[in-house]
Amino acid sequence: MVYAAFRSIGAYAPKKILSNEELSTMVDTTDEWITKRTGIKERRIAADNEYTSDLGIYAAELAIERSGLNKDEIDMIVCATISPDYFCMPSTATIISTKLGLKNITAFDISAACTGFVYILSIAKAFIESGMKKNVLIIGAEKLSSITDYSDRGTCILFGDGAGAAVISATDNKDEAIIDVHTGADGAYADLLMTPNGGSGSAHDSLDQEAANCFMQMKGNETFKVAVRTLTKDVVEILNENNINSESIKHFIPHQANYRIIKAVGDALKLREDQVVLTVEKYGNTSGASIPMAINDIYEQGRLKKGELMLLDAFGGGLTWGSALVPFSPLK
Numbered sequence: 325m326v327y328a329a330f331r332s333i334g335a336y337a338p339k340k341i342l343s344n345e346e347l348s349t350m351v352d353t354t355d356e357w358i359t360k361r362t363g364i365k366e367r368r369i370a371a372d373n374e375y376t377s378d379l380g381i382y383a384a385e386l387a388i389e390r391s392g393l394n395k396d397e398i399d400m401i402v403c404a405t406i407s408p409d410y411f412c413m414p415s416t417a418t419i420i421s422t423k424l425g426l427k428n429i430t431a432f433d434i435s436a437a438c439t440g441f442v443y444i445l446s447i448a449k450a451f452i453e454s455g456m457k458k459n460v461l462i463i464g465a466e467k468l469s470s471i472t473d474y475s476d477r478g479t480c481i482l483f484g485d486g487a488g489a490a491v492i493s494a495t496d497n498k499d500e501a502i503i504d505v506h507t508g509a510d511g512a513y514a515d516l517l518m519t520p521n522g523g524s525g526s527a528h529d530s531l532d533q534e535a536a537n538c539f540m541q542m543k544g545n546e547t548f549k550v551a552v553r554t555l556t557k558d559v560v561e562i563l564n565e566n567n568i569n570s571e572s573i574k575h576f577i578p579h580q581a582n583y584r585i586i587k588a589v590g591d592a593l594k595l596r597e598d599q600v601v602l603t604v605e606k607y608g609n610t611s612g613a614s615i616p617m618a619i620n621d622i623y624e625q626g627r628l629k630k631g632e633l634m635l636l637d638a639f640g641g642g643l644t645w646g647s648a649l650v651p652f653s654p655l656k
């Protein structure tokens with residue numbers, strides 16, 4: 325039997341910091357309001373000439389280097405993004421594969437918003453376990469600043485740019501294998517969080533209106549409630565189905581949307597503070613990049629060790645949700 329192992333992590337955060345203070349000169353808000361309601365203090369913003377693929381490539385190069393593999397051993401790249409370099413095509417994954425100098429590999433993007441990283445983890449696991457691929461590079465990369473309306477205080481305070489990547493490889497050692505990945509979706513809640521224009525389903529408004537509606541729009545308060553309910557339910561299910569007690573979780577790594585959401589889920593699961601990984605304060609919500617950026621943070625701080633069990637949990641537009649039980653299994 326072939327299993328899939330989580331071998332390595334890498335991430336990249338753009339240099340430019342957008343603080344709450346600076347945002348409060350752009351819209352009617354305050355550092356105090358943002359901190360109290362979200363836990364976010366600052367977020368990173370990519371440069372004008374820095375695209376989603378550029379963010380992804382920095383993260384990917386680190387993840388490949390740390391995996392101990394030669395980059396030519398990568399046989400598939402999957403990128404989760406809602407802010408691709410180009411609308412429709414080419415995919416950001418193919419641009420990254422070319423920038424990495426990789427030819428003749430499988431490369432494609434998926435759209436599952438903030439749950440994107442959990443979705444691509446499930447894809448990597450399935451391709452590896454079926455024997456179709458051996459070393460899959462998964463990347464969550466977002467330049468959300470390109471689809472954020474900086475005149476809307478309900479959304480612009482939340483989102484930031486960044487990327488994270490991981491290498492998932494085939495192994496015959498069950499002890500180092502990804503234990504389980506859950507993914508789900510319910511389009512009935514599509515209008516909670518969406519970019520209404522730019523696709524074949526858009527209303528054909530004036531060009532100005534059409535451009536404005538390409539930005540993210542969100543019903544924040546309703547999204548908040550559904551997020552807490554869905555995240556908690558999904559995590560309880562994956563733990564029960566795998567007979568794993570929350571005490572065995574070394575690192576709970578939720579999607580970094582809002583500190584209050586994370587706290588509510590952590591409390592519902594009776595997790596201790598030292599089990600919960602938080603990066604929302606410094607990066608805000610980076611959608612599909614948020615979980616791998618958080619994993620990278622604890623890795624670089626020396627807090628993530630071989631064999632430790634991670635519980636990932638995400639929720640996002642669509643609606644989509646997902647969770648995963650993943651031991652960290654580096655080769656070296």
Ligand SMILES: CC(C)(COP(=O)(O)OP(=O)(O)OC[C@H]1O[C@@H](n2cnc3c(N)ncnc32)[C@H](O)[C@@H]1OP(=O)(O)O)[C@@H](O)C(=O)NCCC(=O)NCCS
Nearest residue numbers: 352353357361438477478481544545547548581582639640
């Ligand atoms: C967006 C969010 C922070 C708003 O916090 P909230 O406590 O729900 O606030 P509400 O939307 O109920 O608004 C409360 C008041 O604050 C105001 N407000 C909204 N944004 C504000 C801001 N940035 N600064 C100051 N006031 C703001 C509202 O206009 C409202 O004013 P009113 O009472 O006079 O009408 C919160 O709903 C949230 O984080 N939701 C989840 C979002 C999310 O995670 N999305 C991504 C999913 S992956």
